[in-house]
Amino acid sequence: DAKTTQPTSMDCAEGRAANLPCNHSTISGNEYVYWYRQIHSQGPQYIIHGLKNNETNEMASLIITEDRKSSTLILPHATLRDTAVYYCIVRERTGNQFYFGTGTSLTVIP
Amino acid sequence: NAGVMQNPRHLVRRRGQEARLRCSPMKGHSHVYWYRQLPEEGLKFMVYLQKENIIDESGMPKERFSAEFPKEGPSILRIQQVVRGDSAAYFCASSSRQGRMNTEAFFGQGTRLTVV
Numbered sequence: 001d002a003k004t005t006q007p008t009s010m011d012c013a014e015g016r017a018a019n020l021p022c023n024h025s026t027i028s029g030n031e032y033v034y035w036y037r038q039i040h041s042q043g044p045q046y047i048i049h050g051l052k053n054n055e056t057n058e059m060a061s062l063i064i065t066e067d068r069k070s071s072t073l074i075l076p077h078a079t080l081r082d083t084a085v086y087y088c089i090v091r092e093r094t095g096n097q098f099y100f101g102t103g104t105s106l107t108v109i110p
Numbered sequence: 111n112a113g114v115m116q117n118p119r120h121l122v123r124r125r126g127q128e129a130r131l132r133c134s135p136m137k138g139h140s141h142v143y144w145y146r147q148l149p150e151e152g153l154k155f156m157v158y159l160q161k162e163n164i165i166d167e168s169g170m171p172k173e174r175f176s177a178e179f180p181k182e183g184p185s186i187l188r189i190q191q192v193v194r195g196d197s198a199a200y201f202c203a204s205s206s207r208q209g210r211m212n213t214e215a216f217f218g219q220g221t222r223l224t225v226v
Contacts, residue, residue, distance in 0.1 A: 036217075041220075043217035046215070046217075100153040
């Protein structure tokens with residue numbers, strides 16, 4: 001069951017920040033927000049996850065609104081290698097599966 | 111620390127044969143997930159296993175498909191009597207457990223099954 005809504009596709013200029021939005025208006029208090037990406041036909045790659053605080057790692061930043069109904073994944077300086085399908089997933093930490101919806105196809109343009 | 115290892119990377123089977131796909135989780139991970147991705151489609155959950163136990167097989171086809179994760183050795187996804195519609199990429203992921211919490215899952219590079 002899709003618990004998230006993402007734009008189908010986005011473009012971003014190389015070197016600029018890529019901001020990928022995700023709506024999860026029905027998220028419950030014990031569900032986390034995870035982001036993965038899939039480059040071409042490779043295995044999905046874990047990017048970041050969070051509960052309610054903003055998170056940052058070497059790959060990206062995750063900004064979660066105060067009401068937790070939406071979030072934004074930020075790639076600070078997009079490169080051509082960031083072209084991929086990005087998936088926003090909500091899941092309880094005790095949950096069984098990660099549900100992959102249709103994601104956002106991000107194209108980084110030279 | 112090696113990542114999730116899947117083999118073979120490519121597998122060709124004739125209709126009616128059996129396909130066995132292997133997945134070695136990351137070191138220290140005791141949870142395995144299998145996903146299938148048909149050409150030009152998204153990832154579909156198949157099964158979630160812990161060592162020696164199937165926890166959730168809600169995405170597994172009722173016939174011909176089975177999965178196991180023995181106490182020793184890799185997890186195996188087995189497809190009997192393959193048909194052309196089984197042609198897909200099969201991805202395995204693994205995670206560990208911290209108390210009642212599952213950590214994030216890490217995926218392998220997949221096995222591409224082609225049925226001819």
